[in-house]
Amino acid sequence: MPLKRATILANPHARRARHFDPESALKYLREQGYEARYEAPAGVEALTKSAKQVAEREDEILFVFGGDGTLRLVAGAIVGSKTALAALAGGTTNVWVRETNIPFDGHKAIQKHLDGQQVKIDLGRVNGEPFMLMVGIGWDAEIASHVSAGLKRRLGVAAYVLYGIPLVPSLRTSQIEWSTAEENFSEQTAILIVSNTRSYGGVVSFTPKANAADGLFDICTLNPRGLKDVVSLSVALLRSKLPKDERVVRGSASRIQIHSAGHWIQVDGDVIGQTPATIEIERSALLVSVPGGELPDIVRKQVS
Secondary structure, three states: OOOEEEEEEEOOOOOOHHHOOHHHHHHHHHHOOEEEEEEOOOOHHHHHHHHHHHHHHOOOEEEEEEOHHHHHHHHHHHOOOOOEEEEEEOOOOOHHHHHOOOOOOHHHHHHHHHOOEEEEEEEEEEOOEEEOOEEEEEHHHHHHOOOOHHHHHHHOOHHHHHHHHHHHHHOOOEEEEEEOOOOEEEEEEOEEEEEOOOOEOOOEOOOOOOOOOOOOEEEEEEOOOOHHHHHHHHHHHHOOOOOOOOOEEEEEEOEEEEOOOOOEEEEOOEEEEEOOEEEEEEEEEEEEEEOOOOOOHHHOOOOO
8 A cells, every 4th residue: 555645835034933843744644644744845936845745746734844834835835736835834823724724733633634624715816926824915015125034033022012003104095996706896905805714923813803714804994083083993903893884894706806006915914016906716725734623614515
């Protein structure tokens, strides 16, 4: 009987790299009957190439040690394959790991994946760039555009605070025109979120009912009319009680067009450029590994 195949693909620059022992992980996988290998490619191109090769070999499982940015790149490379993506927490906020109840300890996480289950989820694309979590357009992406990868690795979430606070006085809402198949919108907007999942940065939730397996993005925009609104909406967001009024627009769609130009875009924490943009979903296209037992809400298919 041929051995099952597994690969550990690690971002060598991941913030939590010192917490991971690849030799111990490989030993454990081999003890569990896997033909296992470890790769730590440097750079985006090498990372995606390695991931594609793993999918072409049809490895049963691909463990990815890195942050949400690493996960999204690997997801884009293996989408549509029979290889399951198994996340190992290595990044700054590790939102996907938190959303799916994967342990932060690398060895425990591998055990959970091997004893776990595999489900198909939706993968998002914005101007062709893959994402697992969400797209942010507006103030969050503008702040993120000032934060270097090195600083994010060293300081984590604090890097965004460090750069964000001095920028606050200069931030202004912008007229953002966007549309779904059903509706057109044009608002003075601070931030527009198009999300496949619920947690934003592991801190707040713009889209508390999002589901990564329902074929739709959840949409939320904040449209403050002055400083007083900025403060009140920020407090409401932190308390998970955004108001139901004209300052907050919610919706869902499988395809969104951002027509206005010149607004920064961030996907899963990575700034990828500026609008205009087309945001589309690839339904049930990505096989992922999650712990056993009851499926997390974020990946549980809804029963109508």
